[in-house]
Amino acid sequence: MLRWAAIAAVALLLALLPLYGDAVTIQYGINALLVAVLAQAWNILGGFTGYASFGNSTFYGLGTYGTAIAMAQFGLPFWTGLLLGAALAMLCALLVGIPILRLRGPYFAIATLGLSAALSALVANLDIAGRNIGLILPLTRNDTLFYEASLALLAAATLAVAWLSASRFGMGLIAIREDEDAAAVMGVNTTLYKVVALVLSALFTAVAGGIHAYWITFIDPASAFDSTLNVRMVIMTVFGGPGTVLGPVVGAFILSAIYEALASSISTAAALFFGIVIVLAVIFMPRGLVDLGWGFRRMGPRYLLETVRQYRL
Amino acid sequence: MLFAQILVNGVLLGGLYGLMALGMALVWGVLNIVNLAHGALIMLGGYAVYFLFTGAGIDPFAALPIAMAGMFCVGYLLQRFLLNLIVRSALLNTLLITFGLDVVLTYLAQLAFSADFRTINPSYAGANFTLGGITVPLARLAAFAVALLLAGLVWLLLNRTRLGRAIRATAQNLVAARLYGVDPRQLYAITFGIGAALAGAAGGLYGVVAQITPYIGTSLTAKSFVIAIIGGLDNPLSVVLGGLVIGIAESAGSLYLGPTFTDVISFGLLVLILVARPARSLRTA
Numbered sequence: 296m297l298r299w300a301a302i303a304a305v306a307l308l309l310a311l312l313p314l315y316g317d318a319v320t321i322q323y324g325i326n327a328l329l330v331a332v333l334a335q336a337w338n339i340l341g342g343f344t345g346y347a348s349f350g351n352s353t354f355y356g357l358g359t360y361g362t363a364i365a366m367a368q369f370g371l372p373f374w375t376g377l378l379l380g381a382a383l384a385m386l387c388a389l390l391v392g393i394p395i396l397r398l399r400g401p402y403f404a405i406a407t408l409g410l411s412a413a414l415s416a417l418v419a420n421l422d423i424a425g426r427n428i429g430l431i432l433p434l435t436r437n438d439t440l441f442y443e444a445s446l447a448l449l450a451a452a453t454l455a456v457a458w459l460s461a462s463r464f465g466m467g468l469i470a471i472r473e474d475e476d477a478a479a480v481m482g483v484n485t486t487l488y489k490v491v492a493l494v495l496s497a498l499f500t501a502v503a504g505g506i507h508a509y510w511i512t513f514i515d516p517a518s519a520f521d522s523t524l525n526v527r528m529v530i531m532t533v534f535g536g537p538g539t540v541l542g543p544v545v546g547a548f549i550l551s552a553i554y555e556a557l558a559s560s561i562s563t564a565a566a567l568f569f570g571i572v573i574v575l576a577v578i579f580m581p582r583g584l585v586d587l588g589w590g591f592r593r594m595g596p597r598y599l600l601e602t603v604r605q606y607r608l
Numbered sequence: 609m610l611f612a613q614i615l616v617n618g619v620l621l622g623g624l625y626g627l628m629a630l631g632m633a634l635v636w637g638v639l640n641i642v643n644l645a646h647g648a649l650i651m652l653g654g655y656a657v658y659f660l661f662t663g664a665g666i667d668p669f670a671a672l673p674i675a676m677a678g679m680f681c682v683g684y685l686l687q688r689f690l691l692n693l694i695v696r697s698a699l700l701n702t703l704l705i706t707f708g709l710d711v712v713l714t715y716l717a718q719l720a721f722s723a724d725f726r727t728i729n730p731s732y733a734g735a736n737f738t739l740g741g742i743t744v745p746l747a748r749l750a751a752f753a754v755a756l757l758l759a760g761l762v763w764l765l766l767n768r769t770r771l772g773r774a775i776r777a778t779a780q781n782l783v784a785a786r787l788y789g790v791d792p793r794q795l796y797a798i799t800f801g802i803g804a805a806l807a808g809a810a811g812g813l814y815g816v817v818a819q820i821t822p823y824i825g826t827s828l829t830a831k832s833f834v835i836a837i838i839g840g841l842d843n844p845l846s847v848v849l850g851g852l853v854i855g856i857a858e859s860a861g862s863l864y865l866g867p868t869f870t871d872v873i874s875f876g877l878l879v880l881i882l883v884a885r886p887a888r889s890l891r892t893a
Contacts, residue, residue: 347700394883400699401642405833406882409875416872526707533704563715570711574690577705581697606697608793 302541309446313439321438323555325510328445329503331547333524334531335452336499340492341529342537343465345472346396348493349525350407351500353414354384356520358501359508363430364423366509373435377505384501385494387414392490399475408522415520429515432508441510448506449544452499457540468492469538534576536583546584581606613742614859620748622855624813626848627755628828629835630762631806637841638779638799639687639695644706646832647825648713649804653679653811654820655721658728668728669750672812676805683804688797695796710825717822728815751813755848758809762802762844775799834878853877 313321333355341347361380365371371379395406418424459465467488470478479485508514527550535546553572557565579599580587590598632646643649653675660671686709694705727733735746766772777785778795786792814820814828831854839850854874861873 402882406879409879412875413872567715570708573708577701578693581701606694608692608695
């Protein structure tokens with residue numbers, strides 16, 4: 296009960312940020328919130344089923360392009376564009392999910408990476424998508440709107456994951472992660488479950504992409520299908536705790552804060568530090584920040600030694 | 609004639625690709641680590657050869673063994689004191705830690721060597737000869753030959769030596785290999801060291817035929833990954849064959865479809881192969 300009250304208080308504090316924060320804080324907030332949405336969306340498939348997707352940037356790109364094409368080429372309103380982008384991404388997830396989700400482990404990961412590279416090249420050769428030059432969206436200077444929309448999206452994604460972790464569907468996904476063959480034997484329709492998880496993941500990723508596109512007002516293939524963005528989703532989720540409800544959000548907030556704080560001084564040092572944080576995080580908390588929190592409460596600093604002992608050769 | 613030229617270009621390029629993928633396939637097959645820092649190791653090897661050539665005036669091909677020895681040490685230490693700590697955890701974690709290493713190595717290289725483009729440019733860099741109307745660049749031919757030689761040496765090492773037998777045994781069954789007296793910590797470190805040495809050699813050759821920057825790692829990792837999967841993880845010679853397939857497909861594709869499509873071709877091929885024959889790829893993993 297106390298936990299829920301704390302979460303609600305933090306959410307309220309975040310929602311009221313435009314009232315007391317300055318412009319830079321709000322802009323930083325939009326970025327952090329959208330990245331947190333991406334991490335949470337990645338968590339739906341990657342955290343729960345253990346299928347590490349490196350193709351979520353595909354859905355992000357489709358979301359941005361769907362929104363941008365609707366607004367820049369057809370003059371449709373923003374919300375219609377978002378819907379179109381989300382529909383495109385979900386359709387893509389459905390169509391490619393069925394063949395690609397038969398692959399396991401690194402083979403799935405790399406197939407999704409290939410998909411993202413292929414779509415990026417495809418978009419760069421389409422007239423309607425502005426080819427290599429990209430598209431310019433109508434300008435709207437209303438950061439409060441973008442901030443609240445991003446926050447609402449993050450809330451929706453987190454609620455969806457909270458529902459997942461308590462539902463029969465979520466249990467099925469976890470069963471797939473633990474042992475896919477056993478899950479199939481127990482009557483879990485593994486293909487259906489994985490495809491639904493991917494489609495859900497695509498939905499949130501695409502909407503985040505659409506909001507970002509309208510906020511930045513300019514998109515091109517390189518930024519829309521940026522594979523490093525996908526890597527960030529993975530890192531933030533794994534840092535926070537894959538398969539947990541709040542882990543990806545906490546991981547995204549902490550890592551964005553570190554990154555922003557360093558990037559404002561020296562960008563090379565920031566990237567270097569980011570790499571070192573990842574290496575240390577994997578060694579000392581291979582099951583994420585949330586697990587670290589539980590472990591510390593249970594056994595204190597001994598937790599660090601115990602995890603290292605468990606996974607070392 | 610044009611097609612024959614493309615074939616030659618593709619084969620020469622493909623041999624080098626095969627060498628790049630060789631180290632990755634070895635580490636993946638034996639240690640079950642998909643090393644995302646492999647491209648960064650290739651990049652470091654490239655810089656090692658570059659500085660041996662420009663600084664000490666050593667011919668790049670003579671500098672290769674020195675660079676390989678240095679990279680072996682780097683790889684050995686990385687595995688012995690860092691990656692061995694995490695090697696038994698989930699695949700996602702080893703992916704992540706090697707990604708972190710990739711970032712660290714890339715930006716260390718940027719701090720140390722700056723972001724300038726570098727080319728290893730010996731006097732014979734532009735030399736070529738024509739055979740039946742087909743132009744063969746000498747440096748690329750030599751790089752191809754070295755790549756084949758190294759692949760052959762790895763095959764000999766794996767199949768004809770005691771160390772190779774221990775490596776193969778560990779790949780098949782860690783516990784059983786341990787019972788027969790293999791020290792896995794040592795063996796893992798040596799295997800990773802060999803992988804890094806091969807990456808170093810590939811980097812040196814890459815520097816002769818193309819340009820080195822701190823950022824070449826990521827795309828070379830992706831390419832190596834694709835080739836390792838196409839070639840399979842158990843035989844070094846089939847990895848080289850995978851490299852040839854990709855090399856020919858890329859040089860043909862860049863002519864007929866345009867150079868922006870080279871990455872799409874290799875990834876497209878990969879997805880097709882994975883989806884069409886997943887069972888085979890899974891068994892070799």
